[in-house]
Amino acid sequence: MDLGTRLIAGPDGQAFPFDPGAFFLELLLTGGPDGDQRWELLRGPSDLAAWLVDSRLALTAPIDADDVRIRPAELRAIKQFRDTLWTVAHVVAAAEEPNEDELEFINAAAESSMRPRIALDTGVCEWATPITGSQVLGTAAREAIDVIGGDRIDRLRECEAEDCALVFLDTSRPGNRRWCSMQRCGNRHKVKAYRARHAKD
Template sequence: MDLGTRLITGEDGQPFPFDPGAFFLELLLTGGPEGEQWELLRGTSDLASWLVDSRLALTAPIEAEDVRIRPAELRAIKHLRDTLWTVTQVIAAGEEPNEDELETINAAAESSLRPRVALDTGVCEWATPITGTQVLGTAAREAIDVIGGDRIDRLRECEAEDCGLLFLDTSRPGNRRWCSMQRCGNRNKVKAYRERQAQD
């Protein structure tokens, strides 16, 4: 599976691939706002392991041992993630986000991962160690680029009634409607087919 594409298990127990289209939206898949039942980032090592297969590794590989995250940084990342959940849902619904939540995103954008040219190989690599503050800032800066830029209308929620997954439509025509064609897209096709059959 491509880096940044995550295997999600639906409520029916069936796994399906999901490409959120952006790192800050991929981060949402690790858990939800306070009170939600699932949480993948229970400790700092969980985040380090998760980053290895994240969209950040599309730029350059990430080794878990190169990631140094303090507990306070993990808490800050989870707080940003919860804020991003709220802000992106509001924007995808065509509404205006709360100013305090936008300021939380702005304040998190202080630092970011630093790409560099490896002196021995001449290829791109991440400057190490990778800190939690850098991960936090990278997610925040990418969110700011989308929310405050001309791609804001590409921030979407899956159109299936029983799906709340958010994604950035990176397709050339800009007509992505579903979290995954293998799941919600296919279910919509089956539903539409059955409705047509019932009308005949």
């Protein structure tokens, strides 16, 4: 599977690939809001280190879990950020005004950032190491600020299926993405439309 595309389990237990289109939205997939432990993937710092290896950030340069240093307090901050972002992303996707305190929270999280650098031995891009939890947090926050405060805000959308709350950034050229995944909600919509058409016959 492509880096940054995650396998998600639907309510019926069927797995489908989902490309959230941005790292800060990919982070939302690591746990449910409000501390719902059933969906928590980041139970400890090593879980986040392992999760980053397959994340969209590895498109810039590979990430080795051994180069990631996350303190428990940093992990807590990342989860808090994730909860805030969950709310803000849905509000923005609904074209409503986000809460100022929540925006300030995202602003404050942007302090640090992962640093790409040119490796002197190979001449290709690598991540400066160690990668810290604050840097991971800041990288997600900066991206969120760039999207929410920029002209791509219209591309931040919630899947059109009524029973699906997945949020993505539409990175397609025509900008007409409607579904979290064609294999999931796109297909369910097609089946529904087909049945509706044939019910009239």
